[in-house]
Amino acid sequence: MLHIHSLQHALIQARDLHLDAGQGIHLQGPSGAGKSLLLRCLADLLPWQGEMELHGRSVWAQTPVQWRRQVVYCSTENHWWLPRCADHFLHDPRTDMDSVGLDPALLERAPAQLSSGQRQRLALLRALDRQPTVLCADEPCANLDDHSRARVEARLEAFVQRGGMLILTHHQKPSLPLTPWRIENGRVHHA
Template sequence: MAVMRLLEVRGLRHQRLHCCDFSVDAGAVVVVTGPSGAGKTQLLRAIADLDPAAGEVFLDGAGRADIAAPLWRKQVAYVAATPAWWGASVRDHFEPDQFDDATRLLEDAGLEGNALGWPVDRLSTGETQRIGLIRALARSPRVLLLDEPTSGLDEDSRQRVERLFDRLLGDGGAIIVAAHHHGRLDERARTRLVVAPGGIVSRVEQ
């Protein structure tokens, strides 16, 4: 069976960041490593089209420049280490047609189904991380760009979140993750991107 190439990155440049060309197949994991401040977050944000960058990124063969930015960011979803909030409650960060899926995902992540009604200013670090992830998953992304996704989670919560990752990968999605501790994602990765202190990104096949 042929493996589908889901994401391709070519000549990506942003400020001091210079990334090698690489591709990500459906169901694959790419791990991003490097010292703090080297540019791991910058790389993820550039792929997500959150920061202006030269070069080309393709999803299913369609170029980033040919897809409206909101649609691109829905399909190639960046999840920050500390998600931002713009409303008073968790519910404010989901579309009405996402409420049912979000409730199920909240429960799968070990949160209460009524967490949609929680005020965001009462969230713990671990709750914030999980809800930020669920906000992205509720939009049915093809590619998840994860920045320290489980750093604030206890063991049970981390395992629950990893099962959500497994589900996305099993459905033909892909994950690019930058973290100091990658957990099971590290075991699944066949490609590693190494960001040097000067912002040069090289690819290592495992």
């Protein structure tokens, strides 16, 4: 279980929120409310104060690298730094490519040769390749066509069904069964 005892950033506050294995959260709120900011704080990618635990172990009892291996942030604006797409994976992703509607041959290409939608789906697979406990997915279906969106949502649902924990922001209501959290006036609460 992920337990946010308190999380404070200059722009947002979250207190006493829980996420259990096999549960997904749909983070809601208007543009600029701090949804992406919260996800980056949860993944310990931005400075914040407070206390969080994952399976009863404090974030402060771990190195940032240990925490970030368990709580992975996946952004729509993903970055690629190696020559081939395949070079960004720890494990061979070929068998998982079809789950998001991608041809395994794309792995041999340079990231710049892919469309933004192809890179977006590949970034999701890259995040899942780390085998996270919690996936913080920021707009994972933005700019995808209906067919690709359905494939990505099915892949995220499979992650949750296998016991993963998912917190996602979305530009529209996802078809996944998710519990809503809402950010209003800088405060995160159950919707």
